[in-house]
Amino acid sequence: xxxxxxxxxxxxxxxxxxxxxxxxxxxxxxxxxxxxxxxxxxxxxxxxxxxxxxxxxxxxxxxxxxxxxxxxxxxxxxxxxxxxxxxxxxxxxxxxxxxxxxxxxxxxxxxxxxxxxxxxxxxxxxxxxxxxxxxxxxxxxxxxxxxxxxxxxxxxxxxxxxxxxxxxxxxxxxx
Amino acid sequence: xxxxxxxxxxxxxxxxxxxxxxxxxxxxxxxxxxxxxxxxxxxxxxxxxxxxxxxxxxxxxxxxxxxxxxxxxxxxxxxxxxxxxxxxxxxxxxxxxxxxxxxxxxxxxxxxxxxxxxxxxxxxxxxxxxxxxxxxxxxxxxxxxxxxxxxxxxxxxxxxxxxxxxxxxxxxxxxxxxxxxxxxxxxxxxxxxxxxxxxxxxxxxxxxxxxxxxxxxxxxxxxxxxxxxxxxxxxxxxxxxxxxxxxxxxxxxxxxxxxxxxxxxxxxxxxxxxxxxxxxxxx
Ligand code: SF4
Numbered sequence: 198x199x200x201x202x203x204x205x206x207x208x209x210x211x212x213x214x215x216x217x218x219x220x221x222x223x224x225x226x227x228x229x230x231x232x233x234x235x236x237x238x239x240x241x242x243x244x245x246x247x248x249x250x251x252x253x254x255x256x257x258x259x260x261x262x263x264x265x266x267x268x269x270x271x272x273x274x275x276x277x278x279x280x281x282x283x284x285x286x287x288x289x290x291x292x293x294x295x296x297x298x299x300x301x302x303x304x305x306x307x308x309x310x311x312x313x314x315x316x317x318x319x320x321x322x323x324x325x326x327x328x329x330x331x332x333x334x335x336x337x338x339x340x341x342x343x344x345x346x347x348x349x350x351x352x353x354x355x356x357x358x359x360x361x362x363x364x365x366x367x368x369x370x371x372x
Numbered sequence: 373x374x375x376x377x378x379x380x381x382x383x384x385x386x387x388x389x390x391x392x393x394x395x396x397x398x399x400x401x402x403x404x405x406x407x408x409x410x411x412x413x414x415x416x417x418x419x420x421x422x423x424x425x426x427x428x429x430x431x432x433x434x435x436x437x438x439x440x441x442x443x444x445x446x447x448x449x450x451x452x453x454x455x456x457x458x459x460x461x462x463x464x465x466x467x468x469x470x471x472x473x474x475x476x477x478x479x480x481x482x483x484x485x486x487x488x489x490x491x492x493x494x495x496x497x498x499x500x501x502x503x504x505x506x507x508x509x510x511x512x513x514x515x516x517x518x519x520x521x522x523x524x525x526x527x528x529x530x531x532x533x534x535x536x537x538x539x540x541x542x543x544x545x546x547x548x549x550x551x552x553x554x555x556x557x558x559x560x561x562x563x564x565x566x567x568x569x570x571x572x573x574x575x576x577x578x579x580x581x582x583x584x585x586x587x588x589x590x591x592x593x594x595x596x597x598x599x600x601x602x603x604x605x606x607x608x609x610x611x612x613x614x615x616x617x618x619x620x621x622x623x624x625x626x627x628x629x630x631x632x633x634x635x636x637x638x639x640x641x642x643x644x645x646x647x648x649x650x651x652x653x654x655x
Contacts, residue, residue: 217417232492262441262481271479272432272441277523277556299523300556300615321421321614322523322558323647325441327428344494345441345481357424359417359616370555371611 201355205253206294211316214360216367220318221331221355226255226297227338230276232346238284241291248339249348252292255318258299260345261335262325270335270351274325275299278317282306289313297358301370311366318358331356373455376511378655380461383513386655387470390517391446392478394651395438398429401585402562402648405623409560409613418618422560425613425646440647443480444519446471446501449580453510463513464503472497483522504576518583518650524557530575530640542567542639543602549641550606550622555615558645560623562586563606566640568630577628578642583650586624599625623648 202210204224214220227249229237240247258278262271278298285296286309294315299322302310310317320328334352341347362368403426410422432439448467458466475482475498484499485492508514529549533541546565553561564584566577589596603625612618623646632638 219417260441260481260483262438262443263479265435265437265479268437271481272438274441276442277526279556299558301554319614319616321424323440323645324424324428326432326435326437326439327424329437330431344496345483346494359614361616369617370615371609371617372554 204255206255206316208314211294211314211364214316214363216360216363216369218360220358220360222255222358223354223356226257226351226353227251228257228259228349228351230258230260230346231280232343233340233348234281234284236340238287241287247291251288253294255295255297256288256293257297257351261329262345264335268329270329270332272325273329273332275320275322278302285309289315302362307362307366307368310362310364314364316360316364317362319361320356320358328357373511375455375457376453377457377459378513380458380463380466383458383463383466383655384470384473386653387467387515387517388473388477390515390651390653391471391474391480391519394517394649395443395478395480395519396436397433398439398647399585399650401587402623402646403429405586406560406646409620409623413613413618413620415612415616415618417616418613418620421613421616422620438480439649440521441481442483442521442523443475443498444521444649445484446498447518447520447579448501448503449516449583450503450505451508451514452505453512454507455509455511456513467503468499468501471501472499513655514652515655516583516650516652518579521645521647524561524643524645527553527557527643528578528641530571530638532571533637533639534635535637537637539598541637543598545639546602546641547605549643551609553643555611557643558647559611559615560613560620560646562623562644562646562648563602563625564642564644565625565627566642567627567637568632569638571638573630574638574640575642577630578640581626581628582642582644582648584626584628586626586648590627590629592629595627595629599627
């Protein structure tokens with residue numbers, strides 16, 4: 198069964214999500230991958246304000262391809278999440294509530310997810326053209342100089358994902 | 373044999389078309405392997421993922437948009453005929469310009485940074501491409517191109533095995549690399565294995581192996597058998613499509629070999645995802 202979820206995520210919704218659930222997400226997400234994570238992390242370490250309020254947000258690890266004329270966004274599938282692991286606990290402590298990526302996470306991230314009540318979704322790696330159909334709008338929020346690695350806000354409608362690690366630390370990834 | 377003159381602009385055009393086409397249209401070998409896997413997959417979620425990948429290929433192909441947003445780093449294996457002369461430019465520049473045009477005009481993602489450690493500034497046109505050139509006799513230029521996403525590239529590895537490790541050593545190393553990669557490289561994967569040569573030769577062979585259609589076996593039947601056995605063992609690991617469980621962890625295993633030194637047996641494993649984009653053109 199597929200659950201329809203409206204964003205932003207509430208704590209109640211998060212508690213209801215379990216590893217293995219298929220979901221369709223509707224609302225907005227922010228994006229960010231390696232370079233943006235590094236910058237956010239460095240600001241947090243220095244105690245400086247972030248260019249984007251991440252409190253309550255879901256972040257999608259993606260670097261989209263350029264949009265063809267008439268398309269809101271180019272193909273935009275997930276990138277491997279483990280590269281963000283080093284920076285993730287600091288962002289979860291700042292109130293980030295969900296992550297969308299692909300592949301495994303380390304134990305520190307899982308512990309921080311349980312502590313902060315956070316859910317980790319996977320989108321299907323490589324299904325980029327299909328996924329981009331559910332992205333209706335893309336605006337740049339920060340770090341425009343990073344090109345594809347900038348932080349965008351995506352407006353999504355029925356974005357397909359799977360809960361792979363839930364807020365209880367349970368995972369469906371095969372080890 | 374007569375000298376043949378090729379205009380640099382024709383090379384640029386051919387390379388541009390090569391990279392645009394391979395990014396929009398997946399090869400028949402991959403597509404039929406996905407279709408077969410979808411029928412045979414026993415995990416419902418795995419079956420569903422495979423169905424979405426097949427649908428993704430159909431959308432990419434009909435809309436002419438990239439299959440995956442990671443349109444990779446461009447790699448070209450060139451067989452350059454020794455009776456070819458380029459006019460109005462150089463071969464290197466003509467190829468780089470073809471890659472540049474493909475990535476800019478073809479709405480492909482620019483994923484290359486100028487300096488690996490310090491600056492990491494995007495070159496904004498996906499150049500430089502990596503070009504391996506071999507001079508052969510003839511009047512043609514044959515280009516085998518691939519674009520390599522880094523989700524799977526990062527999961528690749530080289531090991532300098534010694535002769536006593538034998539077949540078992542090779543098998544163990546390949547399986548270790550695949551197991552370590554787990555769900556990260558967008559399974560179902562294609563595994564390219566290079567055995568022999570030197571340190572860098574093994575890695576190049578592994579890359580070339582990922583670019584060989586997966587419905588072709590190694591010409592030496594002992595290696596062809598090893599390809600089949602490794603494929604079975606990998607599919608027995610249970611990672612499945614997207615790492616969510618199932619019997620389809622790999623679509624194919626390709627081995628390329630080369631003579632090596634009396635003291636060595638280098639093995640390289642280049643992991644490629646199901647978006648295994650490769651195409652050949654002859655100019
Ligand atoms: S590993 Fe392949 S399918 Fe997955 S995101 Fe990278 S290029 Fe795309």
